[in-house]
Amino acid sequence: MPELPEVETVKRSLENKIAGLIVNEVLLIRPKVVRFPGPQAFMEGLAGKKVKKIDRRGKYLLIHLSGSMILAVHLRMTGRLIYLPPGTQPSRHTHAVFRLSNGFEVHFSDMRQFGRLALLEADRLDDWPGLKNLGIEPLDKSFTRDFLKKELKRRRTRIKSLLLDQTFIAGIGNIYADEALHRARINPERTASGLTPREVARLYRAIREVLAEGIANRGTTFRDYVDGLGQSGTNQVSLRVYGREGRPCPDCGQPVRRARLGGRSAYYCPGCQK
DNA sequence: AAGAAGTCCTGGGCGC
DNA sequence: TGCGCCCAGGACTTCT
Structure with missing residues (x-):
């Protein structure tokens, strides 16, 4: 997507x-x-x-x-x-x-x-x-760790739902939300305001990293995506949890699980993401 | 007011 | 093999 x-x-x-x-x-x-x-x-x-x-x-x-x-x-x-x-x-x-x-x-x-x-x-x-009504650009300088920390503190919704909210951060969808949360070792069902400062710092880094790597790899072709010249991306080989239900987590080896969250699937590792 | 549910769509995967 | 069913999901609307 x-x-x-x-x-x-x-x-x-x-x-x-x-x-x-x-x-x-x-x-x-x-x-x-x-x-x-x-x-x-x-x-x-x-x-x-x-x-x-x-x-x-x-x-x-x-x-x-x-x-x-x-x-x-x-x-x-x-x-x-x-x-x-x-x-x-x-x-x-x-x-x-x-x-x-x-x-x-x-x-x-x-x-x-x-x-x-x-x-x-x-x-x-x-x-x-x-x-x-679009929110902040996550790769802009204006998107800082302090901004994320302040915003998360006053949000009672689940962290993954918030990452998908385009009026909060613009541009994150299901694939990069799951990948960022895995990289930050945060369970998608955690309440946004309940994240520790350390977790927020990890999430901030993870968001920027997964998006930047996605661009460097010219996008993720999971099924249909191609660029403006009709060429596929290569980022799909770097995915650690998205679309990988039952396969081992690359960090701890536990099988990746799929949960249902807000009508969408959420892939996560039950071992790493607490 | 925020959050959940319904809506739009088609191809692909599944069970039988 | 072939049919029917269900699922995938971003943004928007409607309901609670």
Whole structure:
């Protein structure tokens, strides 16, 4: 599932291919993937715009365009945004095609049809509520150990649920939450406010490490994820608990367990994570 | 007000 | 082999 490291990898792989090009035409095959504005305004608003740069905010891609407009993309679980040669046939899960001034195309596809696109004015990102309410960027300088410590102290929810809360920290999903908690040796069901200072320090380090390693490995391809050029990542071989129920914990050898938490599976090692 | 549950989707894995 | 069932999950809405 595209989380922060995967979205960052898409950003990096796509940006140097499409920056400077003009969006000549938009083919909207499945209009419902457009979250804002209407389908017609989306297509018309994009035509003729030049791609300036690509940013990432949490799991959102922000493609900056001329005219102070932004094409915002959320890939959810199975979404893909891929740069392809002229005349590439859309797959059966392709929902939108962006034809560029060099003849190449960017295809937005999503098997489960959960991913969304929006065309926003740069100073009105609030038109997409999820984007408006995003929390801190975990790889930014502003995300400090003290910040995490202070915030956790006043939260009564379970630590894993909090890590998945995008209004708290932006960009962590199920894979990196489980991996960070394992690395910090913290049980996912622990109450956030109950963590000791030592545990908070370990968690802070673990969050930054798993995300940075995920980016260095060009993302985790568990099933569907590929980058902006259609290439898989390699971080899946570094996973220690996610998707590894019953297999030995790399640290202590006990079988990894799967628990149910907030309707999601949580993989953890009962030996290491207290 | 916070937390839980329901919703959207399709392919893959499973049992029989 | 083939059918039906259930599960995966991010963000958003609705319910409690």
